[in-house]
Amino acid sequence: MTRLPRVAVALLALTLPLAACADRGEASSPADADTVSFGVSGPVTGPNAEYGRLWKQGFDLALDKVNAEGGIDGKKVALKWEDSQSDPKQTVPIAQKFVDDSSIIAELGDFSSPASMAASSVYQDAGLVQYGFTNSHPDFTKGGDHIWSPSLTQETLQSANAGFVAKYAKKIAVVYQETDWGKSAFSLFSAAAAQQGLTITYSSAFLPDSTDFRPILINARDSAPDALVHLGYGPDGALIVKQLRDVGFTGRFFGGQNTPEFISLAGPAAEGDIVTGAFLVDDPRPEVQEFVKAFRDRYGEEPGDFNVYAYDALITLVTAARNGGATREGVQKGLLETTDFPSIQFGTLSFNDERRPDNPRVRELVLQGGKFVLGS
Numbered sequence: 001m002t003r004l005p006r007v008a009v010a011l012l013a014l015t016l017p018l019a020a021c022a023d024r025g026e027a028s029s030p031a032d033a034d035t036v037s038f039g040v041s042g043p044v045t046g047p048n049a050e051y052g053r054l055w056k057q058g059f060d061l062a063l064d065k066v067n068a069e070g071g072i073d074g075k076k077v078a079l080k081w082e083d084s085q086s087d088p089k090q091t092v093p094i095a096q097k098f099v100d101d102s103s104i105i106a107e108l109g110d111f112s113s114p115a116s117m118a119a120s121s122v123y124q125d126a127g128l129v130q131y132g133f134t135n136s137h138p139d140f141t142k143g144g145d146h147i148w149s150p151s152l153t154q155e156t157l158q159s160a161n162a163g164f165v166a167k168y169a170k171k172i173a174v175v176y177q178e179t180d181w182g183k184s185a186f187s188l189f190s191a192a193a194a195q196q197g198l199t200i201t202y203s204s205a206f207l208p209d210s211t212d213f214r215p216i217l218i219n220a221r222d223s224a225p226d227a228l229v230h231l232g233y234g235p236d237g238a239l240i241v242k243q244l245r246d247v248g249f250t251g252r253f254f255g256g257q258n259t260p261e262f263i264s265l266a267g268p269a270a271e272g273d274i275v276t277g278a279f280l281v282d283d284p285r286p287e288v289q290e291f292v293k294a295f296r297d298r299y300g301e302e303p304g305d306f307n308v309y310a311y312d313a314l315i316t317l318v319t320a321a322r323n324g325g326a327t328r329e330g331v332q333k334g335l336l337e338t339t340d341f342p343s344i345q346f347g348t349l350s351f352n353d354e355r356r357p358d359n360p361r362v363r364e365l366v367l368q369g370g371k372f373v374l375g376s
Helices: 005-024 049-068 088-100 113-126 154-166 180-195 214-222 234-246 260-270 286-299 305-324 328-337
Strands: 035-042 076-083 104-109 171-177 199-206 227-231 252-254 274-277 341-343 347-349 363-368 371-374
Touching (some): 035 088, 035 305, 049 076, 049 305, 076 088, 088 104, 104 305, 104 328, 154 180, 154 227, 154 252, 154 274, 171 180, 171 214, 214 234, 227 234, 234 260, 252 274, 286 305, 305 328
Parallel strands (some): 035 076, 227 252
Antiparallel strands (some): 274 363, 363 371
């Protein structure tokens, strides 16, 4: 089965603004003496381009805020984008390009853990902070003392995920991406599921670029589970839940992501879906509501997890540079010495000795009426 035409059209439309920016060279123009630059390695085009779009929204909103506040020591903050397509083969030369650009004081990205980890040694050897703000692989920050991530590890996420699943099911089928990340997630989830007394009736890996999941979903259905658990991304999750309903499975679905694309593409098939999430638009904290209002005013849509991840990531690195100095050494110093960073996701963020959040919080989010709400 080929990819659904409307998915392809939607992804193409979403990637055009970022691709056009990269084509004009605006993302890689040299910074002047009055500008502080951060490098962004991420998917502008390719199958993960939607995440690049969500990142850009969050980054641009953060840029508005920090530059309105005077930037860093009176200097404007800017981003230099490079399109990696979240491909490990591309992240290494991008890393070398950033390392060689003395105007870049820290790097943000890449999207997937394998893509980021492929380039970690380049950043580490050069003393340039790599801030992998969506990298949940447990080994990511083991790449060196300049490798940081505010992302919760898969141990934390899959332990919470299994706990949420156990509230609603006893027998489950599991499908997961055939990637290093997916295999790690499945291994950790399986161990946590066993501790929760869950029985896995069927499991199967799938290729990230698959579009026809019916063969494995039929096998999953025939194993008579109470629920199906998906360990993957938003686009494949949307296709999986729709095809799951097409083959007649009516049990609960756990998977996908808190992104506008997943909600839109999955449609009614995902009603009742549960994910391990980070953010709710209805969170009453004043800083959250200020962010939500600014996002709605600028983009005319609701923010999701990946907008928040990007927004928080830039705020964190700017805070580090303000506290430690607008240099590569200063960013590292600021990350090491700052006790609490402002954060939409966490309230305040602080790091442990492994350069991960020391105050992890995972929320059970349930899809109801086209938006994710806090679970019971």
